[in-house]
Amino acid sequence: MPCSPTNPKPHADMTPSATYRFSAQSVDYFFGGRLSSLSKHCQKKSTVLLMDETVHALHGACFKDWDILTIPSGEQYKVQSTVDRIIGELIERKADRSFTLVGVGGGVVTDLTGYAASVYMRGISFGFLPTTLLAMVDASIGGKNGIDVGAYKNMVGVIRQPGFILYDWSFLRTLPDTLWSDGFAEVIKHACIRDAAAFRLLSSYDVKRLQKKSDILHGLIERNARMKSAIVRRDEFECNERRLLNFGHTLGHAIETVHQLSHGQAVAIGMVLASQLSAQRLGFSGTEKLQDVLQAYGLPITHRYDATKVLEVLRLDKKRVSLDMNEVLLERIGKGVVQKIALASFEEWVRQAAEAQQPAFRKPPKKS
């Protein structure tokens, strides 16, 4: 694979494109940076790169002379035993508090990196080179770094920010179709809750056509990263506005856990369900538009789910507060709101919605 990016910005190596100040840490963002400039952000002799086997096979050769720690690929490895292994490897290297752990990968690797770095010696520095669209627009931003426990996703974790996030667009060249779609689920989510203009832009393309428009695509990724960062900066510990980022995730996570869908697919279904609930409660009228966009980006809009099992998972959801759920609804495209819904009526609606689910996909919209 080529080790150079498409059109790096002239200043991209050293001067951050943006810096966001969070409660305990400033994060430098390098949009269109080059992975070859990594040594400007951390010292080779005191840095360990964490990669999964897939990313290592595709891009590992670009990191000559770096100390690379490789873990198996997949969500099933986002667990404590992998963290224990990472910590064991750091101890073996006699890594002290001057060390930096850099996650080069998708959301699984960025979550593991942030979590392991936060607990090792009560916290060492870490940074990210996100390699999937989802990691670029979502997982690497905001400081939530968690691992799964049994069936429960992200049940254990910390909120702690990386020192830098280096966006090298060349990673995207090897991304398979399913991961493009998964990433776009989060891009569509951001557009729904806060960015009607981005929603219109997404509506005028589809996944294949947007992949070929690299300038527009990179601009959209940057816009998403900045949007999420701004929300998190205003509400780092999710007391308020940050909850909007959970649009489609309450039911989505539960359906993902029970039905083995990808994160993006589950979130897509969760967003459709949340928009239907928005129609009932707030008169939202954009569900069809949302379904069209999701399908244009290769995402499902419906899935038969087992309401009883989904509810079991939901009862342990972090978005639940005593007997209420904090559910994100849409007033209109571009305007999300958080509503407290009594757990009992939410559960009743989850059961009804399960009965209405269709097994098949709607016919994809025609694109001009």
Ligand SMILES: NC(=O)c1ccc[n+]([C@@H]2O[C@H](COP(=O)([O-])OP(=O)(O)OC[C@H]3O[C@@H](n4cnc5c(N)ncnc54)[C@H](O)[C@@H]3O)[C@@H](O)[C@H]2O)c1
């Ligand atoms: N911390 C957060 O705020 C946050 C937000 C959203 C999602 N997440 C987490 O992110 C994870 C999902 O992330 P993901 O979708 O990136 O999955 P992932 O990290 O599992 O990556 C998916 C697959 O793609 C491969 N891959 C990565 N980069 C590639 C590339 N450039 N080319 C080809 N293959 C590549 C990986 O090896 C892996 O096999 C979930 O665990 C989710 O909980 C975290």
